[in-house]
Amino acid sequence: MYIMGPLAGVMLSDLGADVIKIEEPRTGGDVLRGLRFTNGTVDAQMPGGRNASFEIANWNKRSVGLNLKAEEGRELAFQLIEKADVFLTNFRLPAIEGVGMDYEAVRERNSRIIYAAGDTFGARGPDGWRAGNDYTGQARSGMMWGPGTEEDPPFYHTGAPCDIGGAVLLSHGITTALLARERTGKGQKIEVSNLGAGMWFQYWALGIVSLTGRKFPRIDRHTPGNPLWNHYPCADGEWLVLANLLPENWTAFCKLMELDALLEDERFQDMEGRRLNARELNEILDAHFQTRPRRDWEEILARDPSLAFERLQRVEDLAGDEQVLANDYITEIEHPVYGTTQVQNFPMQFSEAPRCERRPAPEFGAHTFEVLTEELGLSPEQISAYIAAGVAA
């Protein structure tokens, strides 16, 4: 439920897998279906009683309502597992054990299964039992000190990087285990956590901190270590990022920007000088960028392909960004309830595999009938009996 497990399912479906989502009838299915405000900023309520957050985490899937607390419901789930290649869950271990679907039990029914478990803090250790989510992953992994200066409070990141990162790692781990199974014939369990994901997606910063033992101070954009690796507001209030790491970028930059005088300035002769005199140089560049709107600077800097720079966009700018569209990072589908709808596409392109077409997230239990007949060969009468008994929904 929520995001980490479900998005891993979306990624596998993007790669062509048939994903069946088991949902609990007594709670109305995945809690995300009814959650209007998750981190509190945006209302996820959509037309038709649907929910945007649930939708994006459940494209392409089929939903089967099964009461896992009832023995017959659990048995139906196990019969689906017997025919499955992958079992994916991000429920907490006590909940999983409560319905008898831990790895040992599942493996007993299907020894080739890839059992993929996502949790918050990792299954071992003092906090292995505790509940949590993306936010606790951000906090625990050091991520919240990433943006801002030493004077700022820590920041929460609204993109949910620990949940998304966890989903990416689950999908990566599952694909790897499928490959290993292809080569050895054996299934296995793989485990991923929000904390581990939060750490992994800071690999660079964390690696340098552990290796050097040096502090990793937060950055104040007024005193950057390298003023050509910094962002500047332009005359129209829009921001431009300079992202240049090499010493030779300096000369090209100054010439294009008509700041040739700086090339003669003793203080800024090399990387070390520009680092030590960053405040002064930053003030000069701040004032200079204020003299023209961003699109002018973009045109000027584009004349030298060796310079890296970029406009600072907001999330809502992406759907109109021609680079984004040209690479199919965002694409359109026809949604039965919303009509023409933009969706975010699988981020990798394969030359030989077609792109999977996104299908809408399922209504709760929409495929109970279809899946139980097609996959398990049940008759309509049997299914109706299960539904009447509260085993399926």
Add this chain to the structure above:
Amino acid sequence: MNAPLEGIKVVEWSMYATGPLCGVMLGDLGADVIRIEDPQRGGDPTRNMRYVAGITDCQMPGDRNAFFEVMNWSKRSVSLNLKHPQGHEVALQLLDRADVFILNIRPPVVKKLGLDYETLRERNPKLIYATASAYGERGPQGQRSGNDYTGQARSGLMFGAGSDTDPPFYHLAGFPDMTGGTLLSHAVVSALYARERTGVGQKVEMSNLGAAMWIQYWAISNQLLVGGPWPRQDRKRANQPLFNHYQCADGEWIVLATIRDEKWPIFCRLVRLEHLLEDDRFKTVEDRKEHAADLVAILEEHLSTKPRDEWEQILSSDRAMEFTRVQRLADLQHDPQVIANEYIGEIDHPVYGPTKVQNYPVRFSESRVKPRTAAPDLGEHNFGVLTEELNYSPEQIAELVSAGALG
């Protein structure tokens, strides 16, 4: 069980972070990773890059570099001059035998050196050719250079933290590069799996921009559906005050991360704020959203009365309460939870001695993950690779060196 990629041969021609991290991950999974580096430029630029974002010195003892080291664990380095015909020929021989080729070099450079996909596929149809670009290979910026910072800017990531009155923020972690390396590694494994089933190699593409968008999937995909601006969040007026972070009496921060309505009474009882349960301003999620500033102020004051340790103990008494401490990166190697799950491990490094390394983040119950070894010196494995992989004689190697094809 062996490592999943045991016996897989990877050739990596890449710099900085995205391509190299992909190589590290494939190496962790058991692949043999050979880096091609340009001897004329002293190899990967990060070998000599002391300040990147400019804040922390990456210089290490033995004239080594921390940035380069963490991005190149366990690899072998061959210093080949690709502009020299004989150097180029050696590269082609290595690629003829390879399963995977990773590169994050701009397409015009790749084409000029004749290492483009069409050329290599002709020679080795089973090759997985994996590219990382800055903006994706199509579109108006398809040929342009860029990096983690441009990925952060273009993708909206820099407005993800802070409130509307804050400037945009650069995120130190390197999200686009790290996500890019991880997704590229995912794509390679997926393509190897597809090859196992179909016998066909292919090209897989991934970009910094695409990766930076994917790691914000929740925000971006939600915004595409609900429309309108995606607001930044001010913690003083967090719409869900129980999904917010607070400073405790000792100056340390704690995160409350509860989403579901039923946690409200549990929380109030645990922290002895029962009277809030009677307060009409805070009855439902909607009420608490409407009076968020009031409630945040009350919680701020209350949580500042005890040090963080005490709050952690109090909140721990309910198993379903979501909360945790806000740590710094340097805290992680001492965190018992991190150690118990082996997210950070230790290796014996030939130059540094016992050294902490961040392990591959997925735990496999059966597959072995390969232990890390030190990053290679430039050209350290010229002799080993050319003799073992390509059966060159010492005389032939010496000739390549004197011709300037091998550095």
